[in-house]
Amino acid sequence: MSREDYEIVIGLEVHAELSTNTKIFCSCPTKFGAEPNTQTCPICMAMPGTLPVLNEKVVEYAVKAGLATNCEISRDSKNDRKNYFYPDLPKAYQISQFDKPLCENGYIEIDTENGKKKIGLTRIHIEEDAGKLNHDEFGGGSLVDLNRAGVPLIEIVSEPDIRSSEETEKYLRKLKSILEYIEVSDCKMQEGSLRADVNVSVRKKGDTKLGTRTEMKNMNSFRSITRAIEYEVDRQIDVIKDGGKIEQETLRWDEVSGKTFPMRDKEDAQDYRYFPDPDLVAIKLSEEYIQNIKESLPELPESRKQRYLEDYRLSEKDANLITSSKYLSDLFEEAIQVCNNPKAVNNWIISDISRILNETEMEPVEIPFDAKQLGKLVILIDKGTISSSIGKKVLTELFENPRNPEEIIKEKGWIQISDEGAIKEVVLKILEENPQSIADYKGGKDKALGFLVGQAMKETKGKANPQMLNKMFLEELNK
Amino acid sequence: MQVSREEILHIANLAYLNLEENEIDSYILHLQDILGFANRVNNAPVENIDITIGSNEATNVFRKDEIKVFEDYESLLQNAVTREQNMFKIPKVL
Numbered sequence: 347m348s349r350e351d352y353e354i355v356i357g358l359e360v361h362a363e364l365s366t367n368t369k370i371f372c373s374c375p376t377k378f379g380a381e382p383n384t385q386t387c388p389i390c391m392a393m394p395g396t397l398p399v400l401n402e403k404v405v406e407y408a409v410k411a412g413l414a415t416n417c418e419i420s421r422d423s424k425n426d427r428k429n430y431f432y433p434d435l436p437k438a439y440q441i442s443q444f445d446k447p448l449c450e451n452g453y454i455e456i457d458t459e460n461g462k463k464k465i466g467l468t469r470i471h472i473e474e475d476a477g478k479l480n481h482d483e484f485g486g487g488s489l490v491d492l493n494r495a496g497v498p499l500i501e502i503v504s505e506p507d508i509r510s511s512e513e514t515e516k517y518l519r520k521l522k523s524i525l526e527y528i529e530v531s532d533c534k535m536q537e538g539s540l541r542a543d544v545n546v547s548v549r550k551k552g553d554t555k556l557g558t559r560t561e562m563k564n565m566n567s568f569r570s571i572t573r574a575i576e577y578e579v580d581r582q583i584d585v586i587k588d589g590g591k592i593e594q595e596t597l598r599w600d601e602v603s604g605k606t607f608p609m610r611d612k613e614d615a616q617d618y619r620y621f622p623d624p625d626l627v628a629i630k631l632s633e634e635y636i637q638n639i640k641e642s643l644p645e646l647p648e649s650r651k652q653r654y655l656e657d658y659r660l661s662e663k664d665a666n667l668i669t670s671s672k673y674l675s676d677l678f679e680e681a682i683q684v685c686n687n688p689k690a691v692n693n694w695i696i697s698d699i700s701r702i703l704n705e706t707e708m709e710p711v712e713i714p715f716d717a718k719q720l721g722k723l724v725i726l727i728d729k730g731t732i733s734s735s736i737g738k739k740v741l742t743e744l745f746e747n748p749r750n751p752e753e754i755i756k757e758k759g760w761i762q763i764s765d766e767g768a769i770k771e772v773v774l775k776i777l778e779e780n781p782q783s784i785a786d787y788k789g790g791k792d793k794a795l796g797f798l799v800g801q802a803m804k805e806t807k808g809k810a811n812p813q814m815l816n817k818m819f820l821e822e823l824n825k
Numbered sequence: 826m827q828v829s830r831e832e833i834l835h836i837a838n839l840a841y842l843n844l845e846e847n848e849i850d851s852y853i854l855h856l857q858d859i860l861g862f863a864n865r866v867n868n869a870p871v872e873n874i875d876i877t878i879g880s881n882e883a884t885n886v887f888r889k890d891e892i893k894v895f896e897d898y899e900s901l902l903q904n905a906v907t908r909e910q911n912m913f914k915i916p917k918v919l
Contacts (some may be wrong), residue, residue: 367890373893374895375892383902387898387901393901400886433915479918481917486917487907487909491912627881628878628881
């Protein structure tokens with residue numbers, strides 16, 4: 347049997363750090379990158395006698411996430427303790443939610459080759475993050491930093507509805523963009539604010555029973571998630587083909603070797619002995635509270651996409667790319683306010699800006715210039731002050747040292763030559779230098795015109811107005 | 826309510842407790858006792874009573890999302906057996 351004879355079944359547990367000012371059960375700040383243990387207090391350090399108090403924003407953000415992903419919101423909810431020992435968990439239990447999560451039974455839609463597909467969400471619950479273990483290279487020990495302990499998380503658990511690594515990536519990107527749009531998480535994967543655990547199993551096509559699954563941890567980019575799934579699927583199929591059995595276990599993905607390894611303690615099957623946290627009281631949400639949050643939800647990516655298709659006539663592909671990031675989408679809309687040329691702004695974003703982002707592995711939020719500067723760039727080209735090839739140079743400048751494009755072109759002497767006399771001078775010079783091209787053109791080779799225009803652009807370092815060049819070359823050649 | 830020897834050992838293992846051989850039987854009895862009581866509670870008539878969450882009747886005790894920095898974080902590290910770069914140093918964990 348080959349790989350085509352198997353069906354892949356994937357479910358995801360996604361943890362997103364909420365962008366609240368303070369931790370979930372104490373008033374410590376949550377800023378990323380602070381000096382170790384400077385954002386801690388007796389509560390998140392688990393000192394005896396301390397009491398947790400729930401941050402109201404955490405509930406609000408989780409409900410927002412639930413409403414944006416078509417979940418039912420629980421009117422009655424509570425926190426539970428999940429018990430396990432690990433040095434990054436100072437209380438030896440994590441406050442989470444067990445049988446009464448805030449949100450249940452949602453879904454999000456992804457675009458596949460066969461049209462839209464719904465990926466079910468089992469639940470969204472709130473919980474606290476653990477601390478961070480740093481591994482000391484020299485001293486042979488581990489170092490515990492509890493700044494992250496108590497940072498609020500939502501865990502979003504999907505149904506096993508995903509069938510490939512491509513669908514996994516689409517689901518994650520969609521989820522990420524929704525969370526960014528509703529501004530409950532900054533979703534920076536490299537800082538660990540969005541992390542995914544992936545449950546994978548395979549079964550023979552046509553089987554209705556799920557195969558035994560393995561859970562993979564330690565992936566922190568879309569690329570490593572895709573690689574890990576592909577590796578694990580092949581591994582499982584190989585085991586089955588050899589007559590073996592898949593063991594239910596937790597695996598660690600190793601980015602360097604590109605393999606998964608079993609994590610220890612697997613014989614101690616998960617036994618977290620959940621029970622209601624007696625230090626915390628029940629959460630009861632009123633209809634009014636939920637309604638208010640519903641009304642405060644901003645426009646979501648899907649709706650923006652529809653608007654771009656209808657109002658601006660963008661292609662499906664372009665609209666998908668721009669709306670995949672709230673930042674790009676905001677940049678698009680605000681730049682249009684400035685220059686009133688959606689087609690041009692779209693082109694800049696999907697071609698040059700996206701290319702630079704890819705090349706430099708930058709996230710859209712890291713774009714250094716603002717929408718006003720992008721809009722101005724479009725205006726300068728529309729007015730003929732600069733050519734679009736100079737426009738590309740201005741964009742590069744905007745990435746390197748963002749400032750008003752007008753200043754940039756003045757400083758660099760990039761203003762387009764649109765003076766008829768000056769252009770004519772260049773045209774005559776180029777014609778004189780290229781008699782062969784004149785002969786070619788007259789002999790019916792239209793390409794020669796393009797060559798001449800190119801030479802003139804080179805001569806003027808891209809500053810000549812291309813339309814005027816074209817026109818004037820034609821005039822001279824047809825004389 | 827029957828508790829097995831294996832269950833006691835499993836629970837001890839989860840709690841990182843080392844039980845002596847002669848302690849196991851007494852824990853079996855203790856735990857059976859506790860579970861027996863829980864069973865009595867389980868069988869109490871609760872029809873027509875609203876479900877409560879937790880033993881406390883209060884609900885929605887929330888805090889505003891406002892930062893209060895705990896200044897004396899030095900004191901939080903004072904019990905650390907070993908300390909390095911402002912972190913708790915512990916035996917190596919993978």
